[in-house]
Amino acid sequence: MSINKSAKGWIVDIQPGGRHTKRYRKSFDTKGEALAWEAWIKTQINQSHEWQPQKRDTRRLSDLVDIWQQHHGQQLKAKNTLRKLKNLCAALGNPTADKFTAEDFSTYRSKRLEAGISPNFINRDHAYLRAVFNELKRLGQWKRDNPLAKIRQFKIEERELSYLTLEQIKLLLDSLSGDALLITKICLSTGARWSEAEQLNISQIRDGQIHLSKTKSGKNRSIPVSDELITEVHAVANKSFTGRLFKSAYGRFRKSIERSGLVLPEGQMSHVLRHTFASHFMMNGGNILVLQRLLGHSTLAMTMRYAHLAPDQMLEAKKYNPIAALM
Incomplete structure (x- = not known):
């Protein structure tokens, strides 16, 4: 990827941060404009923190749960939350933190539904893991967005609340x-x-x-x-x-x-x-x-x-x- 001539002009197509980093692509009328923009992009990446590609987070999902447990989970009244989270990590395939996406969790819960697991139980899994990312973000242990923040939970039909006469x-x-x-x-x-x-x-x-x-x-x-x-x-x-x-x-x-x-x-x-x-x-x-x-x-x-x-x-x-x- 570099500067190439096309029918529409000169196209800049570069990844100055290397593989797996942000790709920049833009068209110009002249080669001089394309070269100038390429040089400007590279300067921004070298000098400005905002332009630098985000470093990979190779920690596993279970590693994040361990950090959450150390700094927050052990203070909770419920003592079986860690076990539930570990089981959830295993069921999700324990991916690396920066590769775990909303789509991964959506696929997981669809399979759980097909297996006959109740929506209410799946919602609890969602709530547990979403809370882990929220707490790690507050603690400064997670710099990215919460991958589960925008997933809506399943709507649960309200159960009958029986009472005695x-x-x-x-x-x-x-x-x-x-x-x-x-x-x-x-x-x-x-x-x-x-x-x-x-x-x-x-x-x-x-x-x-x-x-x-x-x-x-x-x-x-x-x-x-x-x-x-x-x-x-x-x-x-x-x-x-x-x-x-x-x-x-x-x-x-x-x-x-x-x-x-x-x-x-x-x-x-x-x-x-x-x-x-x-x-x-x-x-x-x-x-x-x-x-x-x-x-x-x-x-x-x-x-x-x-x-x-x-x-x-x-x-x-x-x-x-x-x-x-x-x-």
Whole structure:
């Protein structure tokens, strides 16, 4: 590649930075103009940092994950993220960093879809790896653009958020006993996740409130509860003055669900208690912003899933529909 004569004039076609670097191509009327532009391009590349070709980054994708883990990942609460990222690197063929593109990831996720992997699972892979590049960029460990920044995630159809009716709640509570019964009551009274309630210590029950710690978001929450529930918890606390209040009781809860004949959506076994708390809170006239704080949601958008259950919205549907106007 150099300066060549063509029917349209003189064409400059050069790669002054060498192979695999940016190529410059332009047409001129005269050879003198072509030679002058070629010399100017070479001068810019030699003197200006902006014009210099970007150096190759020959680190592997897994190397970037190791750097991310060292500087950021090890501080995260979730301890299995590194393993997931390593598996993802292997599935992608562990390419060199500067050769990994959005097209590579798009091809990978298309194959995953064909293999029957759920879009939601693939979206998590996307989010994990995109976050790695974002964090490395903030740390100064990655100078290029995030290759996954402009890929849109798959749109996921919102799952049904099942909740228990009052009759179903009574049926469930009647089938429970001991620690499983008390943990269930705490979940229904506070919106706590099963693990948050099951791991409660005596020190977290005070001043008429249950103080939740070691939460999914990492933020503590304090929820007022009834005097009757506090009394029941104190009855357990009197047996043990230190440490956890309850033994592991999830297995007994699962068996009680099966015995009671309750049919729940897949993946919502104990989580149905949290949905039940939130749903009844809104149906009884609770404030959506208060519910956000009680559930510990980082954004209001997460809590808005329950907004349609507010009684004023349901009454408006009854009042303002076209059939009501005709009648």
